Amino acid sequence: MRALTAAVLMVCMVQGAVAADKVQQRLVERIQSFDSRLSVESVSPAPLPGLYEVVLSSGEVLYTDERGEYILAGELYQVQGAGKLVSLTEERMKAVRMQALAAIPAEQRVVFPAKGERKAHLQVFTDVDCGYCRKLHSEVAKLNEMGIQVDYLAFPRAGAGSAAEAKMSAIWCAQGDERRELMTRAKNGENLAPVKCENPVMEQFALGQQLGVTGTPALVLDDGRLLPGYLPAEQLARVLGL
Structure with missing residues (x-):
């Protein structure tokens, strides 16, 4: 029984990963269809359920639904604690800056x-x-x-x-x-x-x-x-x- 459960879980995980890859590939193709010069660096689920975070090679961060029908270009904020407003977009940009500047040699x-x-x-x-x-x-x-x-x-x-x-x-x-x-x-x-x-x-x-x-x-x-x-x-x- 345990072996069967483990096998079922493994199949579900593989299917989930394949589905996620398909969504990401669809979003890359969708965004590049707007302008072939756009280069997508990464696509990942955004902190807000239902949205995906798209980082362009230009450093710009966009948000979209899983079908790429709606595009949000702006900052995504989250209320944390007692009225503390945090820009999740800026948090993502920190990592983008660190990676970009680390590539510049002395x-x-x-x-x-x-x-x-x-x-x-x-x-x-x-x-x-x-x-x-x-x-x-x-x-x-x-x-x-x-x-x-x-x-x-x-x-x-x-x-x-x-x-x-x-x-x-x-x-x-x-x-x-x-x-x-x-x-x-x-x-x-x-x-x-x-x-x-x-x-x-x-x-x-x-x-x-x-x-x-x-x-x-x-x-x-x-x-x-x-x-x-x-x-x-x-x-x-x-x-x-x-």
């Missing part, structure tokens, strides 16, 4: 390492001509002394062909200490001699947009949280748990 960043033991890590989408980016950079040495490593990623707000993009390309064409020196010079308002090379500046700009960056500085913590705007070093240290 040689494609401008890294200001922590002094001594590294106690925290901050990833910053920056624009060298942004006033608040310059204000934050003036405190990077203090952050480093606190044990906080700061990694810069490029986000020239005016886009390709802008003065900021040209300066940041010159920075990313350099290496190591020279790259850090050029970043500091640019943040101090100096013009940099133009340098052309293959660099990730515009790729990082596009990635930032996909991850929800709309302005600079945009700070991403290791848990995927996105903090828009400047924060003083002491306040940042508290946010980072130091």
Whole structure:
């Protein structure tokens, strides 16, 4: 009897998995039928019964029914506890940001390492001509002394062909200490001699947009949280748990 029960359960589990795969494949095909350029990263049941969560390769999170007849593009909230409103979409975006940024190697960043033991890590989408980016950079040495490593990623707000993009390309064409020196010079308002090379500046700009960056500085913590705007070093240290 136990063997029969186990066999029945196994058959049910296999049938359920096959059915789930069919739903996911149908939703992928349905969404891509709207625009062949759309690329679906993942499809999974949403926290709200009856909905599926669809993550596009662009980083956007959508919700749909199992037939793909209704599409919701926006934030899904859940009331947790006594009136606590939590964005489930933002919780999902944290994981998306963590995965995307983990794929960027150190040689494609401008890294200001922590002094001594590294106690925290901050990833910053920056624009060298942004006033608040310059204000934050003036405190990077203090952050480093606190044990906080700061990694810069490029986000020239005016886009390709802008003065900021040209300066940041010159920075990313350099290496190591020279790259850090050029970043500091640019943040101090100096013009940099133009340098052309293959660099990730515009790729990082596009990635930032996909991850929800709309302005600079945009700070991403290791848990995927996105903090828009400047924060003083002491306040940042508290946010980072130091």
